[in-house]
Amino acid sequence: MEILASVEAVRAYCDARRAAGERIGFVPTMGYLHEGHLSLMRLARTRADRLLVSIFVNPTQFGPNEDLARYPRDAEGDAATCREVGTDVLFMPPVSELYADDAETFVTVEEVSRGLCGERRPTHFRGVCTVVTKLFNIVGPCVAVFGEKDYQQLQVVRRMARDLLQPVEIVSGPLVREPDGVAMSSRNAYLSDAQRRGARGLSQALQRVAERVASGAELRAGEAVALARDHILDVGAREGVEPKVDYISLRRPESLRPIDDESVLRGGAAVMLLAVFFGATRLIDNREL
Ligand code: AMP
Numbered sequence: 001m002e003i004l005a006s007v008e009a010v011r012a013y014c015d016a017r018r019a020a021g022e023r024i025g026f027v028p029t030m031g032y033l034h035e036g037h038l039s040l041m042r043l044a045r046t047r048a049d050r051l052l053v054s055i056f057v058n059p060t061q062f063g064p065n066e067d068l069a070r071y072p073r074d075a076e077g078d079a080a081t082c083r084e085v086g087t088d089v090l091f092m093p094p095v096s097e098l099y100a101d102d103a104e105t106f107v108t109v110e111e112v113s114r115g116l117c118g119e120r121r122p123t124h125f126r127g128v129c130t131v132v133t134k135l136f137n138i139v140g141p142c143v144a145v146f147g148e149k150d151y152q153q154l155q156v157v158r159r160m161a162r163d164l165l166q167p168v169e170i171v172s173g174p175l176v177r178e179p180d181g182v183a184m185s186s187r188n189a190y191l192s193d194a195q196r197r198g199a200r201g202l203s204q205a206l207q208r209v210a211e212r213v214a215s216g217a218e219l220r221a222g223e224a225v226a227l228a229r230d231h232i233l234d235v236g237a238r239e240g241v242e243p244k245v246d247y248i249s250l251r252r253p254e255s256l257r258p259i260d261d262e263s264v265l266r267g268g269a270a271v272m273l274l275a276v277f278f279g280a281t282r283l284i285d286n287r288e289l
Contacts, residue, residue, distance in 0.1 A: 001083045003090045007098075007138050010091050014052070014140050022049035026141035026168075028132060031055035032072040032186035033081045036176040040145040041085045043173045047143045053082050054091040054135055056098065060106075061127030067280075072189045091139075098134055106130045109156045109163070112256055116152050116273055117284065120246055125156050132157055136166055144168050149175045149183055151273055151286040155256055175286070177203060183285045194239045195278040201235030201243065206272055206287035213265050213289045221250040222261030224272065232276060246275035246282060253288055265289060 004010050014024055025048025027040045033055075045051050055078055062068035075092065082090045106126050113125035136144065146154045158170050176184050181203035182196070191199060205228035212219050212227070219227075225248045236243035250259040253271045273286040 001079075001087050001090060003079060003092060005091075005093055005097065007093065010052070010089065010138050013089055014138075017050050018140060023142040024048055024050045024052055024139060026052050026054070026135070026139050026144040028054045028056070028135050028144070028146075030057045030071065030186065031078050032074055032189065033078045034176075034184045034186065036147055036149055036184040038081065038085055039176050040147055040173040041082070041087065043171065044143065044145045045086055047145075047169075047171060048141075050088045051086060052089045052091060052139055052141065053087045054093075054139075056091075056093055056131065056135075058098075058127055058131040059095060060099070060130055061124050063121055063123060066121075067187075067190075072186055091135075098131065107133045107160060107164070109160050112152070112156050112159050115258070116247060116249060116251075116256065117275060118152070120275070120282075125153070128153055129156065129160050133160070133164070133166070136161075136168055141168050143171055145171045145173055147175065148172050148286070149185070150284070151271065152256060155254055158254075181207070183283070185283065187281055187283065190281040191278055192241075194241050195281065198236040198239040198241040198243055198278060199276075199283055201232040202274060202276055202283060202285045203287075204235065205229075205231040205248075206274070206285060209272055210287055210289050213267050213270075219265050220261065221259045221263050221265055221270070224250060224265060225261075228272065228274065232274075236278075241278060244277040246277060248272070248274040250289075 025044035027044050029037050057071050107129035108126050154172050161170050180200050182199050209224045228248050232243050250270050250272050271288045275284045
């Protein structure tokens with residue numbers, strides 16, 4: 001595995017591979033890799049001849065009071081992990097490689113970026129789209145893999161690639177969970193033991209709602225949100241922590257169009273998305289119903 005830090009070196013590598021007729025698979029990450037990331041890498045490996053992984057904690061997707069400075073990092077451990085999964089190139093650029101001091105060009109997806117995570121983090125998806133576009137421009141992948149864990153991000157990136165005619169296939173990988181159901185996330189490292197136990201309420205709440213819908217019971221969107229909220233708060237209280245719900249929302253899959261509170265939920269036609277704070281740590285999760 002080659003570890004490269006410069007745009008020029010990655011371009012040279014990728015140009016040579018493409019000239020040899022090879023397909024490049026790409027998985028962009030912010031590092032502190034876990035099984036969720038690895039599953040995407042394995043998926044990319046099956047779709048391409050070469051696997052390129054990037055680790056870049058992208059400053060433009062963090063808001064002014066967010067966790068950019070303390071975002072967990074483990075360059076050596078991540079490199080070892082990438083090697084094990086059969087990564088050909090690990091791209092770890094410094095910020096100066098991707099952003100000129102006077103950079104003033106950004107990529108924005110309008111509607112799909114609004115609401116949900118875009119509400120609390122108004123410049124987040126602009127940062128994601130800008131860095132993903134830069135990375136696509138450097139790597140030129142045939143296929144890029146994104147996780148369903150970040151459901152809104154996935155839809156935003158899909159829309160961007162389609163609208164801008166970016167010559168890359170966007171593939172999604174399923175959300176990977178810990179054995180107790182908690183969605184794997186680099187940010188789980190911030191949680192205290194009690195918060196970590198409280199975090200189980202998120203996936204449980206989604207499961208409860210999914211089961212109710214699957215059972216054929218008549219459940220309105222507003223009732224489903226209340227059910228999920230109550231469960232998350234109950235589990236938190238039991239563990240002695242106070243989860244603060246940022247949002248719990250039912251949306252149409254892919255378009256993320258809102259579902260009216262009075263609408264009766266039908267399987268296959270809705271995804272429940274949520275974001276919950278445990279102290280300063282904000283966790284997200286989602287489930288198609
Ligand atoms: P991040 O390093 O958090 O920016 O995530 C990099 C990629 O990994 C994104 O496409 C995420 O959606 C994906 N990812 C993160 N956590 C998970 C998970 N638990 N399951 C599946 N994919 C994930």
